[in-house]
Every structure is written in C-alpha cells, then in structure tokens.
Amino acid sequence: MTVAKQKVLALSGDEAVAYAVKQSDVDVIAAYPITPQTIIVERLSEYVHNGEVETEFLCVESEHSALTACLTAAAVGARAFTATASAGLALMHEILYVTSGCRAPVVMAVANRALSAPINIHCDHSDTMVERDSGWIQIYTENSQEAYDSIIQAFKIAENPEILLPVIVGLDGFFLSHTLENVKILPDETVKNFLGVRRFPSVKNHEGKLVPFRLDPENPLTIGPLDLYDYYFEHKRQQEEAMRRASEIIKQVHEEYANISGRRYGDGLIEAYRMEDAEIATVCLGSTAGTVKTVVDKLRYRGVKAGLLRIRTFRPLPVKEITAALENVKVLGVMDRACSFGGFGGPVFHEIRHILYDAPTHPHVANYIYGLGGRDMSYMLINQIYQDLQKILETNRIEKLVQFIGLRE
Amino acid sequence: MSDWKFTVKEIAEKPELFSSGHRACAGCVPATVHRLVLKAARGPVIATHATGCIEVSSTIYPYTSWKIPWIHTAFENAAANASGIEAALKVLRKKGRIKNEKVDVIAFAGDGGTYDIGIQALSGAVERGHDFLYVLYDNEAYMNTGIQRSGGTPHGAWTTTSPAGKVIPGKPQFKKPIADIMVAHEIPYVATASPYYWKDLIAKARKGLEIEGPAFLHVIAPCTRGWRFPPEKGIEISRVMVETCIFPLWEAVDGEYRLSPPSKLIALKPEKKKPIKEYLKIQGRFRHLFTAEHEHVIEELQEVIDKRWKRLLKKCGMA
Ligand SMILES: Cc1ncc(C[n+]2csc(CCOP(=O)(O)OP(=O)(O)O)c2C)c(N)n1
Ligand code: SF4
Ligand SMILES: [Mg+2]
Numbered sequence: 091m092t093v094a095k096q097k098v099l100a101l102s103g104d105e106a107v108a109y110a111v112k113q114s115d116v117d118v119i120a121a122y123p124i125t126p127q128t129i130i131v132e133r134l135s136e137y138v139h140n141g142e143v144e145t146e147f148l149c150v151e152s153e154h155s156a157l158t159a160c161l162t163a164a165a166v167g168a169r170a171f172t173a174t175a176s177a178g179l180a181l182m183h184e185i186l187y188v189t190s191g192c193r194a195p196v197v198m199a200v201a202n203r204a205l206s207a208p209i210n211i212h213c214d215h216s217d218t219m220v221e222r223d224s225g226w227i228q229i230y231t232e233n234s235q236e237a238y239d240s241i242i243q244a245f246k247i248a249e250n251p252e253i254l255l256p257v258i259v260g261l262d263g264f265f266l267s268h269t270l271e272n273v274k275i276l277p278d279e280t281v282k283n284f285l286g287v288r289r290f291p292s293v294k295n296h297e298g299k300l301v302p303f304r305l306d307p308e309n310p311l312t313i314g315p316l317d318l319y320d321y322y323f324e325h326k327r328q329q330e331e332a333m334r335r336a337s338e339i340i341k342q343v344h345e346e347y348a349n350i351s352g353r354r355y356g357d358g359l360i361e362a363y364r365m366e367d368a369e370i371a372t373v374c375l376g377s378t379a380g381t382v383k384t385v386v387d388k389l390r391y392r393g394v395k396a397g398l399l400r401i402r403t404f405r406p407l408p409v410k411e412i413t414a415a416l417e418n419v420k421v422l423g424v425m426d427r428a429c430s431f432g433g434f435g436g437p438v439f440h441e442i443r444h445i446l447y448d449a450p451t452h453p454h455v456a457n458y459i460y461g462l463g464g465r466d467m468s469y470m471l472i473n474q475i476y477q478d479l480q481k482i483l484e485t486n487r488i489e490k491l492v493q494f495i496g497l498r499e
Numbered sequence: 500m501s502d503w504k505f506t507v508k509e510i511a512e513k514p515e516l517f518s519s520g521h522r523a524c525a526g527c528v529p530a531t532v533h534r535l536v537l538k539a540a541r542g543p544v545i546a547t548h549a550t551g552c553i554e555v556s557s558t559i560y561p562y563t564s565w566k567i568p569w570i571h572t573a574f575e576n577a578a579a580n581a582s583g584i585e586a587a588l589k590v591l592r593k594k595g596r597i598k599n600e601k602v603d604v605i606a607f608a609g610d611g612g613t614y615d616i617g618i619q620a621l622s623g624a625v626e627r628g629h630d631f632l633y634v635l636y637d638n639e640a641y642m643n644t645g646i647q648r649s650g651g652t653p654h655g656a657w658t659t660t661s662p663a664g665k666v667i668p669g670k671p672q673f674k675k676p677i678a679d680i681m682v683a684h685e686i687p688y689v690a691t692a693s694p695y696y697w698k699d700l701i702a703k704a705r706k707g708l709e710i711e712g713p714a715f716l717h718v719i720a721p722c723t724r725g726w727r728f729p730p731e732k733g734i735e736i737s738r739v740m741v742e743t744c745i746f747p748l749w750e751a752v753d754g755e756y757r758l759s760p761p762s763k764l765i766a767l768k769p770e771k772k773k774p775i776k777e778y779l780k781i782q783g784r785f786r787h788l789f790t791a792e793h794e795h796v797i798e799e800l801q802e803v804i805d806k807r808w809k810r811l812l813k814k815c816g817m818a
Contacts, residue, residue: 117590118583144594146586150579151623158576158620159583162547165570166587167597188572287596296563305568305584307543307602314571315558 093352096274103234103266104129106273107173107199107259110241112137113281117168120148120159124178125211126263127201131173153178157185157196164194165313167304169245169288172196175263176203179217183224189256190225190329192314193303195248195288196256198226199241201267202376202427204463212464213263215375215427219437225329227257227336228405230375234271236355237261239347242281243358246343251291253336254303255329262377264464280350333406340403359408361400362415364390368397370479371416373442374425375401378460378467382425385472396476401438409445416446421454421479427461435459435492454482457492471496503541503705510538510701514566521564522556526730528737529553529636529720532694533607536634536716537567539704544603545584549612550574552643552722553636575616578624581606581631603708604631610651611641614675625686625713632707632714635677638722646725650675653745654803655796656784658725663787668796673803681715682751688714690750695738696761703750703759719746727783736781742771743778744808749815756814766817772808775801 101109108130111119119138121131138147146163150156153174160170174182179200189196200218204210218228227247231237237259244257261267276284290302293311301309317325337359344358355361361379364386365371372382379400389396399415401408416422424443426436433440435457443455458475461467475495482488516537523530533553537544545568548554554571557564572580585604591597608617613635621633640658641647648661654673657663661670681689688710692700700718707714719740721733728736740746741761748759758766765771776797779785788796812818 117594118586120583120586144590146590148582148586148627150582151619151626155576155579155582155620155623158572158579159586161572162570162580162583163587164583166545166584167591168583168587170583170587184573185576192570192572296561305545305570306597307545307568308598310566310568312558312563312565312569315560315563316555317560321560 094276094280094350096276096351098272099275100270101234101273102129102268102270103237103261104201104268105133106234106238107241107261108133108137109275110238111171112143113276113278114242114245114285115169115282116143116145116171118146118148118160118163118170119172120150120156120163120170121172122150122153122156122174122178124153124175126203126267127173127175127178127199129267130199130201153181154185157182157189157198160196161185161189161192161194164196165192165305167288167290169249170196171198173199173201175201176205176217179221180205183221186221186224186226188314191325193254194256195254197241197244197248198256198258199237200258200260201263202260203263210463211263213265213427214462214464215260216429216462218258218260219428221258222405222437225255225333226405227255227333227340227403228260229257229403230260230401231266232355232377232379232400234261234266234269235273235353237266238273238275239351239353242284243343243347245285247336247340249288250339251289253332253339254291255332255336260376265377274351276351284347284350337403337406337408355402356400357411359403360411360415361402363398363400365397365399365415367395367418369395369420370476370483371397371399371419372423372425372475372479373399373401373438375404375438376427378425378427381467381469382472385469385476389476394476394480407441412442412445413449416449416453417451419453421482422456423475423479424455424457425475426457426459429459429462439492454488456482456488456490458495459492460495465496467496503702505701513538516540516544516566517557518564518566520562522559523553524724524730526723526733528694528733529638529722530556532636532718532720535694535697535700536605536704536718539701539708540603541705541708542601542603544605545569546605546607547571547577547580547584548606549577549608549617550643551609551612552638553607555643574612576620577606577608577612577617578621578633581633582624582627582629585629585631606631606633608633608635609642610635610637610639611649614650614677622684625681625684625715628712630712632704632716634704635715635717636720637717638720638725640722640725642722642725651677654800655788657787658784668787668793676807678715678717682754685754686713686715687711687753688750691717691719691746691748693719693737693741693746693748695734695741696748699748699759699761725784728781732781736778739773739778739781742773743775743804744772745775745778745804747808747811749811756811758815758817766812766815775804
C-alpha cells in the first residue's frame with residue numbers, strides 16, 4: 091500500500107478528533123458536553139446537521155446515558171462513539187465496566203481533565219487513571235495529529251472480532267483539546283477503506299446455536315445476564331485474554347495505518363525516544379512528552395545520555411516492550427499527572443516500578459507527580475527532573491522517592 | 500390507531516416470547532405481566548431490562564427466558580438502553596446493514612428503576628422522542644434487594660426501609676403519580692393496566708408499540724413476597740386495586756385522558772367503588788394499620804385516593 095496524499099488543516103485536538111469521527115462512518119454518537127471536550131460534540135453536531143455524515147446523534151441528558159446508549163447501539167451492531175472528560179467520565183464509571191463486560195467495541199475520546207473538588211477544568215490524568223482497571227483499552231496521545239490518527243485506529247482495534255473491547259483515546263485537556271495545530275488529514279475514501287464495516291464473531295446462544303454476536307431478531311441472544319460464581323469468573327478471564335491479545339492487534343493496526351499515513355508512534359504501544367544508550371530517562375504519557383523530547387535533545391547535545399519512554403498504550407500495559415526499552419537505563423524518573431492519595435507514588439510509577447521487579451537489572455526509579463489541575467510542566471521543570479536523575483546516577487542514591495514537582499513554595 | 504383485534508385463542512396460540520422456567524417466585528405477577536406484554540408483539544422485537552427481580556430471575560446464565568434479543572446493562576438506564584437500540588436500528592436500516600423491517604423496542608423496568616433511579620434516563624429518552632414502549636411493572640418496592648420502599652410504594656405500607664414502627668407506621672409519603680408525570684412530557688401515549696384485565700393490558704401494549712414515538716405503560720404488578728399475600732391471590736388483588744380506584748385504568752392519547760372500561764364503569768356507577776380497606780386487608784404489608792393506634796393512616800390514604808380519583812374523572816371529562 092502507498093501513503094495517501096493528505097491535506098493539512100489547522101485543527102485543535104478536539105476538532106481533529108471530531109474530524110476523525112466524521113471520516114470513520116460512525117453510526118451512533120451519544121454524548122454530553124463538558125469542558126474541555128465540548129468542541130468535539132459541537133463539531134459533530136454540525137456535521138450531522140449539515141448532512142455531512144450518516145449518523146444518529148443522541149444529545150442525551152447525561153454521560154451515564156451517553157455511554158449506555160453507545161453500548162446498546164454497539165450491541166445492535168452499530169459503530170458507536172462518545173466523548174467526555176473528568177466528571178463526565180466519573181459519572182460513566184459504572185457503565186464503563188458494563189461496556190467492556192458486554193464486549194461492546196465503543197470508542198471514546200477523553201479530553202483529560204482534573205477531578206473535583208475543588209472544581210478545575212484543566213488537564214491532568216486523574217479521570218482516566220481511575221478507569222485503568224475498567225477493561226477499556228487506553229491510548230494517550232502526544233499531539234492533535236496523534237489524536238486524529240488514534241481515533242481512526244481505535245475503531246479498528248475495538249471492532250476486531252478477536253478483541254471486542256472498548257477504547258479510550260486520551261488527549262490532554264486544553265494543551266491538546268484547545269490548541270491549534272497543523273493536522274494531516276487522510277482522504278475520506280482511504281479512511282473508509284481502512285476501517286470497512288463491522289464484522290461479528292459467532293457465539294453460542296442459549297440453545298447451543300452459533301449466532302452472530304449482536305442483538306438480531308432472527309438470532310435471539312441474551313446479553314448482560316445474571317452471571318454468578320459458576321461462570322462470571324471465566325467471563326472475566328476471557329476479558330483479560332482479549333486484553334492480552336489486544337497488544338498485538340494494536341501494533342498491527344498501527345503498522346497498517348502507518349502504511350497509508352506515513353506516521354508512526356513507536357510501535358503503537360510505546361515510543362522510545364533516544365533510549366538506545368540512555369543512562370537516565372523519564373517515563374511519561376500524553377502531551378508532556380513533546381516538551382520532554384526537547385529537553386532530551388538539549389541534554390544529548392551536551393553529551394548527557396538522556397532518553398524518554400512515552401507510553402502510548404497504557405492498557406493493555408506493554409510489559410515486554412517496557413522491560414526491553416528500559417534494559418540499560420540506570421536511573422529512571424516516572425512522571426505522573428495523577429495522584430494516588432495515600433498510596434506509594436502515582437499510578438504510572440506503580441506500574442513501571444512493578445514491571446522492573448523482574449528485570450535482570452534494577453535501575454533507580456523515582457516518581458515525580460506534576461501538573462495537577464493544569465499546572466504547566468515547563469522546560470525548566472523537566473530539566474530539573476533530569477538534573478535530579480543525574481544526581482542520583484552520580485551519588486547512587488535517591489533522596490526522595492516520590493516528589494511533587496512544580497508546586498508553589 | 501390500533502385496529503388490532505384478537506381472540507383468546509389467538510393469544511393462547513401465539514408463541515411465548517417470555518418462556519417458563521424462570522426463577523421468579525410461584526405466583527409472581529410481574530412475570531405474568533412480562534408474558535402478557537410480549538403477547539402484543541406484532542413482529543420482530545428487541546427488549547431491554549433494568550436491573551430488578553425479573554431481569555435477575557429470567558436470565559441466570561447459561562439459561563434465559565427470553566426468546567427475543569434482550570439486553571441488560573444496569574439499574575437506572577433502561578430508557579437509555581432503548582434509546583441506543585432504537586437509534587442503531589434506524590441508522591443501520593438506512594445504511595442497508597440490517598434487514599429493512601420495523602423492529603419494535605420495549606424497555607422493562609420496575610418501580611425502583613422508573614420512579615426513582617431511572618427517572619432521569621426515562622425523562623431524557625422520551626423528551627428526545629425515541630420510538631419505543633416503556634413498560635413499568637410496578638410491584639411497589641425494590642423487591643430484588645429485599646423489599647425496600649420506592650417512590651411507588653403506597654402510603655402506610657410496610658417495607659424493610661419503611662418498617663411499621665412504633666412511631667412511624669410504614670411509609671410516610673404517598674405514591675408518586677408517575678403516569679401523570681409521563682403525560683406531562685407530552686408523549687403520544689400513556690396508559691395504565693392491570694393484569695386482571697389482561698385483554699385491556701395486551702391491547703394497550705399493542706397501541707404503545709404501534710404509536711410512533713415514546714409510549715409509557717404503567718402496569719400494576721402485585722408481588723406475593725413483598726406485599727405479603729398468598730401466591731394465588733395476585734391477580735385478584737390486581738382486580739381489587741382497580742375496584743377501589745387505588746389503581747384506575749386509563750389511557751392518554753396525545754394528552755387526552757380517557758378512562759378504560761373497568762374504571763369507566765365505576766365512574767358511571769359510583770356505588771361500585773369499593774373502600775380501600777377491602778384492598779388493604781388482603782395483604783400483610785398494611786396489617787399494622789388495622790389497629791386503633793394507626794387506623795387514621797387508612798383514612799388519610801382513602802382521602803388521597805378519593806382526591807386523585809376525582810382529579811382523574813375531571814381529566815377524563817367525567818366529573
Ligand atoms: C446503581 C445501583 N444501585 C443499586 C442497585 C441495587 N438494586 C438492584 S435491583 C434494585 C431494586 C429494584 O427495584 P425495582 O426497580 O422496583 O424492581 P423489582 O426488583 O422490584 O422488580 C436495587 C436497589 C443496583 N443494581 N444498581
Ligand atoms: S419477589 Fe415479587 S417480584 Fe420478585 S420474583 Fe418474587 S413475586 Fe416476583
Ligand atoms: Mg419493584
């Protein structure tokens with residue numbers, strides 16, 4: 091396949107997401123406005139009202155109903171999309187588990203935003219981190235281009251009959267959602283061909299008959315039954331297995347997409363930036379990676395062996411890939427844009443440090459909690475983290491395992 | 500509207516879409532209500548259910564009573580379930596991805612899933628105008644979790660969260676007029692039904708399906724466990740509820756109220772209206788009211804029932 095000729099549009103992250111949804115032949119959208127996601131539903135409403143898409147748009151009365159309607163629409167066989175942030179995602183919480191449990195391949199954009207209280211409309215990852223165990227695939231994007239690309243990929247990943255899991259694509263509130271960027275847009279036809287239409291695996295119904303996995307009057311199926319201790323456990327195990335399979339599918343879809351777009355984000359799971367011989371490195375998610383890369387470049391220029399590991403796919407966690415990427419690192423700084431109150435560091439720290447337990451060599455791992463409620467993560471602050479890592483490398487000891495970075499004094 | 504006529508034989512011969520073998524209690528009227536509603540099906544149908552007694556007792560994996568496609572997602576969102584189903588059917592049909600035929604959508608929910616936790620999703624769905632039938636099977640408490648009061652529980656009734664205490668004898672509040680609230684949404688069809696008058700119930704379910712847009716059917720559904728009556732008494736009780744005007748039968752087409760025959764008869768012959776005591780005394784949940792100490796509650800309830808009945812007659816142009 092050849093890379094398609096693409097036009098360049100100046101779009102905010104939200105607009106880029108809406109544009110991707112527009113091109114993805116989505117059947118049902120149900121959503122509820124919340125900053126900083128609102129532009130997505132506004133743009134989508136315009137597409138619907140101007141007849142640019144063949145989509146049923148439900149302006150529902152809450153996020154709970156938004157996700158519910160997407161779930162049941164997907165169960166009927168529709169391609170379904172919703173978008174939210176912060177309190178909206180928290181209100182959906184119950185249905186997140188139901189969606190993945192019903193194996194409904196819904197795609198959701200989350201413009202990452204802090205949780206109340208106090209109320210704050212700006213970026214952090216508290217909202218999606220709460221949902222890390224909810225059975226949704228989670229992709230965090232670095233810029234609007236990636237948000238656009240990831241939405242298109244998300245439908246293909248979610249709907250793969252081997253996977254059938256919902257996908258969250260995260261874009262940092264305001265930093266991405268509201269910031270204009272040049273975004274390369276694939277031709278409509280290319281996206282359409284890339285995605286195709288939904289296919290349905292066969293499942294055994296209660297009469298032992300193989301039927302397509304959807305609500306179809308010709309092949310009745312009971313979805314979402316009462317499932318007790320005799321089967322529930324197996325069904326949860328199946329969900330976990332689908333998650334495990336998803337790693338490969340995410341990579342495959344990412345590669346297929348690279349063939350038509352010319353764009354790659356590492357291997358689709360992680361992006362290792364100047365990590366080959368890195369001695370000190372950070373791990374982060376989302377838009378912060380852009381600034382970190384600049385810092386790394388400067389440090390490299392000065393001869394410091396610095397690197398960055400950006401985790402693009404946080405669920406399923408790419409354990410193997412992360413382990414390999416961190417193999418030679420001596421000091422690692424894990425950056426968390428969320429706090430696990432009363433825990434031992436932030437959620438990304440938990441995961442990374444946990445993975446390294448089985449690694450042949452153990453780097454020092456320090457945790458930096460940053461940017462809550464949209465606090466800017468400047469070049470200076472990131473540089474400070476690398477200085478800290480450098481000091482740990484030289485002294486061979488960590489003074490403070492978990493620290494808040496960028497707090498006012 | 501519906502010119503569908505049916506005979507007892509036809510109904511008996513129609514396949515059971517809600518089949519036996521479920522684990523509801525012996526004498527469970529709500530289960531019967533589901534069976535009756537589905538007898539009104541006119542073609543392909545997809546059903547959805549809020550969490551509750553019937554959802555739980557009819558789908559214990561790997562068994563199911565549902566011979567039609569059916570989905571349950573949660574407790575408070577039956578109407579949102581229906582919204583998504585209806586929207587998907589509409590667009591997929593337009594795109595030629597499913598057979599081009601009308602598929603009816605029915606949402607079932609109990610009183611808890613309707614009056615209380617589900618009212619937001621319900622109000623939103625009917626405001627948006629989805630074409631579906633919402634069936635409230637009202638057993639007047641949260642039965643699935645062990646008989647707790649709901650907005651649909653009647654005044655004075657014992658439940659485990661409105662116990663017949665020394666100071667507070669049962670539920671202090673009155674039953675929420677949910678069907679009127681639905682009429683106030685200006686939807687095309689709202690009706691009440693009782694399984695004793697099963698032909699009326701089936702005909703109303705059919706009308707609800709045939710009408711374009713949202714339809715709301717409020718079916719009273721006595722529960723042997725929660726109301727404390729012997730299993731064989733449920734259908735009889737659903738008759739007495741109509742005879743006492745505790746649960747009058749009516750329909751509102753485009754907001755125009757009209758009494759259904761059993762209640763119209765009482766309107767025309769007021770002497771036929773029975774005192775609510777006759778209804779209260781056949782159930783254990785009101786037993787504590789038949790004491791010198793608490794008898795005033797019966798009077799309070801009678802007063803409110805009379806007031807509501809009068810108001811209904813007015814709405815039906817019969818007062
Ligand atoms: C969000 C949520 N809260 C509480 C429950 C627990 N719960 C399950 S069913 C139910 C009561 C159902 O009552 P109703 O709707 O009247 O149906 P019934 O069981 O009486 O048929 C409750 C409280 C739940 N499943 N979900
Ligand atoms: S508790 Fe009541 S509603 Fe529930 S199954 Fe038994 S009789 Fe039916
Ligand atoms: Mg109930």
